[in-house]
Amino acid sequence: MSHKIAILGASGYTGAELVRLIATHPDLQIAALSADRKAGEEMASVFPHLRHLDLPRLVTIDEIDFSGIDLVFCALPHATSQAVIATLPRTVKIVDLSADFRLRDPEAYKKWYGKAHEQPELQAEAVYGLTEFYRGEIRKARLVAGTGCxxxxxxxxxxxxxxxxxxxxxxxxxxxxxxxxxxxxxxxxxxxxxxxxxxxxxxxxxxxxxxxxxxxxxxxxxxxxxxxxxxxxxxxxxxxxxxxxxxxxxxxxxxxxxxxxxxxxxxxxxxxxxxxxxxxxxxxxxxxxxxxxxxxxxxxxxxxxxxxxNLTKGSSGQALQNANLMLGLDETMGLMAAPLFP
Amino acid sequence: MSHKIAILGASGYTGAELVRLIATHPDLQIAALSADRKAGEEMASVFPHLRHLDLPRLVTIDEIDFSGIDLVFCALPHATSQAVIATLPRTVKIVDLSADFRLRDPEAYKKWYGKAHEQPELQAEAVYGLTEFYRGEIRKARLVAGTGCxxxxxxxxxxxxxxxxxxxxxxxxxxxxxxxxxxxxxxxxxxxxxxxxxxxxxxxxxxxxxxxxxxxxxxxxxxxxxxxxxxxxxxxxxxxxxxxxxxxxxxxxxxxxxxxxxxxxxxxxxxxxxxxxxxxxxxxxxxxxxxxxxxxxxxxxxxxxxxxxNLTKGSSGQALQNANLMLGLDETMGLMAAPLFP
Amino acid sequence: MSHKIAILGASGYTGAELVRLIATHPDLQIAALSADRKAGEEMASVFPHLRHLDLPRLVTIDEIDFSGIDLVFCALPHATSQAVIATLPRTVKIVDLSADFRLRDPEAYKKWYGKAHEQPELQAEAVYGLTEFYRGEIRKARLVAGTGCxxxxxxxxxxxxxxxxxxxxxxxxxxxxxxxxxxxxxxxxxxxxxxxxxxxxxxxxxxxxxxxxxxxxxxxxxxxxxxxxxxxxxxxxxxxxxxxxxxxxxxxxxxxxxxxxxxxxxxxxxxxxxxxxxxxxxxxxxxxxxxxxxxxxxxxxxxxxxxxxNLTKGSSGQALQNANLMLGLDETMGLMAAPLFP
Amino acid sequence: MSHKIAILGASGYTGAELVRLIATHPDLQIAALSADRKAGEEMASVFPHLRHLDLPRLVTIDEIDFSGIDLVFCALPHATSQAVIATLPRTVKIVDLSADFRLRDPEAYKKWYGKAHEQPELQAEAVYGLTEFYRGEIRKARLVAGTGCxxxxxxxxxxxxxxxxxxxxxxxxxxxxxxxxxxxxxxxxxxxxxxxxxxxxxxxxxxxxxxxxxxxxxxxxxxxxxxxxxxxxxxxxxxxxxxxxxxxxxxxxxxxxxxxxxxxxxxxxxxxxxxxxxxxxxxxxxxxxxxxxxxxxxxxxxxxxxxxxNLTKGSSGQALQNANLMLGLDETMGLMAAPLFP
Missing domain, CATH: 3.30.360.10 (Dihydrodipicolinate Reductase; domain 2)
Incomplete structure (x- = not known):
């Protein structure tokens, strides 16, 4: 059975890396891709290396119908992620790749990111996404915060x-x-x-x-x-x-x-x-x-x-590993490709 | 059902690329890897990026029992390939990645490679391996000559x-x-x-x-x-x-x-x-x-x-594409991974 | 005797390359450096590799007193160069590194650069700066147009x-x-x-x-x-x-x-x-x-x-070679350094 | 007045870097270049970036007449340098770029380089060549040991x-x-x-x-x-x-x-x-x-x-700086060229 996913912020490198990895994942289906400034464009024009894939056109976040989405990868810039995630229906699982939910202590967040966190309840709910050390919590989590690379x-x-x-x-x-x-x-x-x-x-x-x-x-x-x-x-x-x-x-x-x-x-x-x-x-x-x-x-x-x-295990690969756990799938699905050398 | 393959010349870049591609191929199993000068070594020490794979130790060609092998990728240097291939049992299918069987005319071979071909009968049998243009012949071939990149x-x-x-x-x-x-x-x-x-x-x-x-x-x-x-x-x-x-x-x-x-x-x-x-x-x-x-x-x-x-579509990817055809498999198996960018 | 020069547009790569070359030129002295957006900054903060040189602070073009300047290198963006050069006193020699004066025919300029030339008299005066082929004219020129690299x-x-x-x-x-x-x-x-x-x-x-x-x-x-x-x-x-x-x-x-x-x-x-x-x-x-x-x-x-x-013989080196000729100096002064390899 | 120098080991990168630097030095003249395996070749064929220079043909060390040489740069491999230097006339000043004379204590040499030093007297004579800290001794030295980069x-x-x-x-x-x-x-x-x-x-x-x-x-x-x-x-x-x-x-x-x-x-x-x-x-x-x-x-x-x-201040530039001191020249001669960026 295929799970429907959306990627918010698909025009950045971590977004593209998610698409690359998911392209060979047997149980995930990309249902929506957002990119505010590039909404309306084909992914193939933003990332020509993904041209061979049959992907939905880039849209704004507002245009996405989240009712059919099982899991959202949020690859938005730091500080913008928290506001967007607050608007998502609670039926949707979320892997956030930004820095917004990494620090549990609001004071620490303020110290390192220079302003108060705007969604302290969500922050309290988020699980730190270093898979190997938070596996149990990640399996049960609704919101997982990807780590810094x-x-x-x-x-x-x-x-x-x-x-x-x-x-x-x-x-x-x-x-x-x-x-x-x-x-x-x-x-x-x-x-x-x-x-x-x-x-x-x-x-x-x-x-x-x-x-x-x-x-x-x-x-x-x-x-x-x-x-x-x-x-x-x-x-x-x-x-x-x-x-x-x-x-x-x-x-x-x-x-x-x-x-x-x-x-x-x-x-x-x-x-x-x-x-x-x-x-x-x-x-x-x-x-x-x-x-x-x-x-x-x-x-x-x-x-x-x-x-x-940094783009795979340090962010998008880690995110997919966490998503696999959150969806009850084998943790390694879509992630076993060998490194590219030379 | 899994087909058993051997890679001769596994310590070069095209050999390593074959292993990388086959690692995610569901129907091929690497049964033997040869590398004359590095025989006895683990593939992980020759190519640390393949360390996570469970691969046979490198051996000399002589040590390989070809009776259980369905298909051989021959990634040996130019001019050494023809002698080796002449010794392989005729029950084994062969994709050669060297230049030895690319030119049908022995005179042309001599002109471009500076010496007479030693296996003219094999050369006559070989099919030129540019898949998209020789698909029909490749399906039926025993020996396919990979093209220059x-x-x-x-x-x-x-x-x-x-x-x-x-x-x-x-x-x-x-x-x-x-x-x-x-x-x-x-x-x-x-x-x-x-x-x-x-x-x-x-x-x-x-x-x-x-x-x-x-x-x-x-x-x-x-x-x-x-x-x-x-x-x-x-x-x-x-x-x-x-x-x-x-x-x-x-x-x-x-x-x-x-x-x-x-x-x-x-x-x-x-x-x-x-x-x-x-x-x-x-x-x-x-x-x-x-x-x-x-x-x-x-x-x-x-x-x-x-x-x-050059290492994928120009040689090892092309070789796998041809092998898929020769083994009656879907031509794209193991080859649909998206490019790595950036 | 030392000739005083000014470099307009010193915060770009061709400007920096001019400074690098002139640093070892015995007869040229850098009297002024302009960079509109970075005016007020030290060259060392814009190009730390030039930090060891005793250079004037970056200023706007308006701040330069051209009465003491013998020759100006104009390394401004295409299309902005012509307006600036039109304002310079006619006692100043000029080597322009932009595309503004390369094409003698105003129609050709319009065709390739998409708009009418604004200084057709200056354009008529300019000598095409491919030194080896326009040496005689360059020696006598007031305005030399550096070529495209x-x-x-x-x-x-x-x-x-x-x-x-x-x-x-x-x-x-x-x-x-x-x-x-x-x-x-x-x-x-x-x-x-x-x-x-x-x-x-x-x-x-x-x-x-x-x-x-x-x-x-x-x-x-x-x-x-x-x-x-x-x-x-x-x-x-x-x-x-x-x-x-x-x-x-x-x-x-x-x-x-x-x-x-x-x-x-x-x-x-x-x-x-x-x-x-x-x-x-x-x-x-x-x-x-x-x-x-x-x-x-x-x-x-x-x-x-x-x-x-491209930055040396293709633009700034060529410009210095032309300036040497225009100032009656040996054409090779400041330009005989060996290439950097590896 | 021009000092005559020889470079032993001119076919390596530090040798080529010495030639590059000396090319613009007003008081040094390259009288001999050695390269055992490439003896007989023109420097232009070994290092095409030096093709514009009028350089002596590469010879073996034996072919060099050291009687007219003021200073030798010895850019030979580690462990071979000491034997060669022992054969040079004591009228010649030497800057050695190898590791052979860096360590004053023969035991330390043996520990780090795995064998006994063969020229302990020369080792005792050598001055450690980190110019800024051994300037006084370098001025008077006959043999200076360039440092590791x-x-x-x-x-x-x-x-x-x-x-x-x-x-x-x-x-x-x-x-x-x-x-x-x-x-x-x-x-x-x-x-x-x-x-x-x-x-x-x-x-x-x-x-x-x-x-x-x-x-x-x-x-x-x-x-x-x-x-x-x-x-x-x-x-x-x-x-x-x-x-x-x-x-x-x-x-x-x-x-x-x-x-x-x-x-x-x-x-x-x-x-x-x-x-x-x-x-x-x-x-x-x-x-x-x-x-x-x-x-x-x-x-x-x-x-x-x-x-x-590493090739300039870390070895060949340092060597030239030391040679300048040893020859009574201004320490910065031939060394004030600006860095190459970008």
Whole structure:
């Protein structure tokens, strides 16, 4: 039986990635695609790589009849998502890919996003969408908040270690390297090819990046005490991929064993042999995360690596994984395609 | 029912691409993978992006028991393929991805490849593997010769036009732009990242590229007279993709109509609206070909574009498409995944 | 003795490239830099790679006192340049990098740029700035019109051949591959890294690109009869460089000899040995043009290649070369730096 | 007066970069270029971007008459350099770009390079070539050992801080991102464009990279006690550039002031305003280093950034800077060209 879904904000990269993934999903049917500024256009003109698919024309959200929709993927910009979701009928399940419902504490939301949350009841209802760690709640949820792509990468490396108490909580450094597609399809000078190619730099340095709100929330909850990591993202001249290099104090063997145990039954989380080094190119376009632990020359220290594709496992793949759970389907449906290399 | 397949030469890019595609094919099962120099290794160490798959260990060809194999993909280097194929039992179907069986005329083989063919009987048996144009023969074939990736691209643009007699056969220019993966995983200085990135150049200029053997053979057969195109391939700083820009003399409307009619029922060939311009990024990682016709300002001239992914539609995707036909399966099985963009 | 210069439109790529080149020029001094929208900013904040230079703050054009200026580089957008230049004192020499004064015939300007020229007297005064071919006039000129970067590349390959009458004027195809910096620093979706990287496509196909106005004007003047080439530019995933692949009918040896003779005393034009293939990476960041001729397998046909850096020889380097001549300096001053490879 | 120089190992990237830089140096003349395997070839065929220069033909080292040579740049592979240098007349000054003379302690050399040093007397004589910190000794030296490019980058960020005692010596993390040209022109599978493009990964993780020998030596000497940093280099899909992200414990204002004071009179070291973020693209092809300090949200912690071009400031530019000093020339000669952007 086919479930009808709608994608709001289908003219952005996460929207297109959802369509790409769902195209081979046997039990989902795309019933509606919205894109306010491009309403009326064919998806093929906005994303020619999807031209071979039989897709509905782009419409405004107002034009969608949600009565026949089982689940909505909301891929709207941050801060606009909450108002739209508040208007959707409560019979519809929702996976939100924006930042609007990631932070449970309204004060934290205000701190990181600069204004008060407008839908605190919805925020209270939302389940944090890092599938591997919230699976039970996601299955029962009506509203799931997709995580930040950087936030997801860092958590895959650190959650099991913090939960198991095997690392020093005060000495965690996350150095993250990301491709440009995570910044979306917006017209900003620093996203131009001529500006970005052949160079790289940090951004939001000094632990000022908004995804720290997620790290703080999740790591502190796991530890039962406040945890503040040091976090620097970098923008690389490439389209897809995130690599987190995480520096921790702890025993490498114990850390490796902890990660290995945490992910032993996870279909998408692959812990490489100790000392191996994950590469973003080996997860490109897929829903897999590659992780590994490397001991440092100094005893009691090591580096943990996590690599994923920001548009797939970091957002739209994760969203589909959550949707599968919410609809009672096999969690891996539509998500087992191998990475594209070279 | 599952068909058992073997891939010979699985440590190259076309071998890996076959594994990637077959991973989501419901009716094929990979029973053996060979790689002479890397025999004994796990595929995961040679291609970490395939790590999540349950694959047989790499072996030498000699170690494979072909009695249980239904079909072999032979992704060996040019000139070594013919000797290996001669040793395979005649009960096994074969899709060869090398250049060894593309040219029907032994003299032409000698001219373009510099030595006599060693298996002329096999060469006589082989069917040229451009699926859309040899479908009937491929269904019945035991041995199918995959086309050159450049040769495929040019033929998608030109075959219907030559067959229909709508262009001047003496004034055909094919200017082709290709990514680097078509050159394979071999250790050559000019394939190094530092040599290739940030620059581009022609190669095999002066119509000396070996794929001209295929153009000559196919176009002359279609035209019923010798046809010699002018052909210049260029190497671009990117991994996947081929764009052919084909300059012809003829009436644009007639040419557009001819292409459109030729491909109207083809699942993988998409003729864009007249004047649209295909991009390699919109077919990346997929089995689709995008084509279009653009009239020139001068009457009686136009440009025909064709874009495809050299590793998919240009080789391994084409090979799987042919295998599907040879095994009596739906031609599109395992091949309908959408392109990866961005 | 130092000449004082001003650069109008210094916040674009050609403006920055002028500053980069002039930084090592012993006889030019940058007295003023304008950038209307960024007036008041330091050049170091607009272009951090120029941070080590002692440069004047960006101002509006109105703020510049032109009485002390010897020469102005006008790097303003097309169509805005002509109005500004009309206001400059006639004591100031001007090198214009826009398209405003490239076409001598007002009708041709109107045809290619879609509106009437507003300064036809200035247009009549302007000298076409392809240095190697207009050197005498440039030396005496007050206003020199920099050429289009694509137009320059094609002309380096073709001018000597048309002038010498050694090719068929009705069968000229220019297939051109360009990096993205030629499109400038403007905010357009198709110039984003995520849109452009890992793919390539033609644009302005069907011989509709504006630089055809220059080809038509120059080639027809040389031939003494109308010449219309077929021209397709392509946009590549790289920042700098243009490669023109030019298909002509003619005798390769004669064509090679003609090019060689034309450029034998030119400091920036290098004709490679026959059969060699120029690469954009080998002229990157420099004022050199690499050219070569390759015979086709069919008698009477050949391919001519020309490679240059669009921001240097294709615009700002050419502009400085012209300025040197206009100021009575050695033509090569500030322009002999070697290309940057890798 | 012109000094005669020779470059040994001119067919590698650092050799070519030396030629590029020296091409515009008014007081140096290239008298000999060696390249054992390519002896007899023209430099133009090995590096076509240097084709416009009048250079001596490549020879073997044996063919060079060192009696007329003032200074030799030795750009030979690690471990082969020491034997060659031992044979040079003592009247010749030498700048070695290999790793052979970087480590003063023979035990340290053996530890990091896996075999005993063969020229311990020469090693004792060599001066460590980080110009800004060994200027006095370099002026008087006969043999200067160029630093590792990664080692240089990390030291620019950390030396002043360690010397001033303003950071915790036990909590230093250097996360470094480098382009591929630092790996040289060698034929390795992992350096192929198809392997490297569109992905990134760490290498030599776990603080096993050889440049740690330099960090240990220099930082321990500065601190007067053993200092062991944690260091992870990453390989990025780009040709030139190194960015070091250095995590330290200390007071940001004090750290910023310390860096600023250390570099206030340095022509090539630019400390950006606090909070600014250096980018490799803004030093590309130049001898400049951009540095900055960013306070962390947690008191007493901050991040220090350093960006340089590995082939210029990280090796060949540094080598020329040292040669200038050794020859009594202005230190900046031939090195003031602006970076190439975009």
């Amino acid at each position: 950087n936030a997801a990468t860092g958590q895959f490396a650190l959650r099991p270690l913090i939960a198991a108490g095997v690392i020093d909580l005060d000495e965690i450094v996350i150095d993250l390297k990301a491709g440009v597609s995570g910044a979306g399809r917006s017209l900003k000078e620093n996203l131009l090819h001529a500006e970005l190619a052949e160079g790289w730099h940090a951004y939001a340095a000094g632990s000022t990046h908004r995804h720290l709100g997620e790290f703080d929330q999740e790591f502190s909850a796991l530890a039962g005490r406040p945890v503040e990591v040091q976090f620097t993202p970098h923008l690389l001249p490439a389209n897809r991929g995130i690599l987190a290099t995480v520096y921790v104090h702890g025993e490498p063997e114990e850390i490796d064993a902890t990660l290995r145990k945490a992910y032993e039954n996870e279909p998408f989380c692959v812990v490489l042999p100790m000392g191996d080094l994950p590469s973003t190119r080996h997860v490109r376009g897929s829903n897999f995360v590659h992780l590994s632990v490397v001991p440092d020359r100094r005893a009691g220290r090591c580096t943990v690596f996590a690599a994923l594709d | 450049n040769a495929a691209t040019g033929q998608f643009a030109l075959r219907p036009l030559i067959a229909a007699g709508v262009i001047d056969l003496d004034e055909i220019v094919i200017d082709l732009k290709a990514g680097v993966s078509g050159a394979g995983r071999s250790l050559k200085e000019n394939l190094l990242h530092a040599e290739l990135a940030e620059g581009w150049h022609a190669y095999a200029a002066g119509s000396t590229h070996r794929h001209l053997g295929e153009f000559d053979q196919e176009f002359s057969a279609l035209a019923g007279r010798p046809v010699e195109v002018q052909f210049t391939p260029h190497l671009l700083p990117a991994n996947r993709g081929i764009l052919a820009t084909v300059y012809v003399h003829g009436e644009p409307e007639e040419i557009d109509a001819t292409l459109r009619k030729a491909y109207e029922n083809e699942p993988f060939c998409v003729v864009l609206p007249m004047g649209d311009l295909p991009s390699t990024r919109h077919v990346r990682g997929s089995n689709f070909v995008h084509l279009s016709v653009v009239p020139d300002r001068r009457a009686g001239r136009c440009t025909v574009f064709a874009a495809l992914d | 694509n137009a320059a590349t094609g002309q380096f390959a073709l001018r000597p051949l048309i002038a010498a009458g050694v090719i068929d004027l009705d069968e000229i195809v220019i297939d051109l591959k360009a990096g993205v910096s030629g499109a400038g620093r403007s905010l357009k979706e198709n110039l984003l890294h995520a849109e452009l990287a890992e793919g390539w496509h033609a644009y302005a196909a069907g011989s509709t690109h504006r630089h055809l106005g220059e080809f038509d004007q120059e080639f027809s003047a040389l031939a003494g009869r109308p010449v219309e080439v077929q021209f397709t530019p392509h946009l590549l995933p790289a920042n700098r460089g243009i490669l023109a692949t030019v298909y002509v009918h003619g005798e390769p040896e004669e064509i090679d000899a003609t090019l060689r003779k034309a450029y034998e005393n030119e400091p920036f034009c290098v004709v490679l040995p026959m059969g060699d293939l120029p690469s954009t990476r080998h002229v990157r960041g420099s004022n050199f043009v690499h050219l070569s001729v390759v015979p086709d397998r069919r008698a009477g046909r050949c391919t001519v290649f020309a490679a240059l850096d | 990664n080692a240089a980058t990390g030291q620019f960020a950390l030396r002043p801080l360690i010397a001033a005692g303003v950071i915790d010596l036990d909590e230093i993390v250097i996360d470094l991102k480098a382009g591929v040209s630092g790996a040289g022109r060698s034929l390795k599978e992992n350096l192929l464009h198809a392997e490297l493009a569109e992905g990134w990964h760490a290498y030599a993780a776990g603080s096993t990279h050889r440049h740690l020998g330099e960090f240990d030596q220099e930082f321990s000497a500065l601190a007067g006690r053993p200092v062991e940093v944690q260091f992870t280099p990453h390989l990025l899909p780009a040709n030139r550039g190194i960015l070091a992200t250095v995590y330290v414990h200390g007071e940001p204002e004090e750290i910023d002031a310390t860096l600023r004071k250390a570099y206030e009179n340095e022509p090539f070291c630019v400390v950006l305003p606090m909070g600014d973020l250096p980018s490799t693209r803004h030093v590309r092809g130049s001898n400049f280093v951009h540095l900055s300090v960013v306070p962390d949200r947690r008191a007493g912690r901050c991040t220090v950034f350093a960006a340089l071009d």
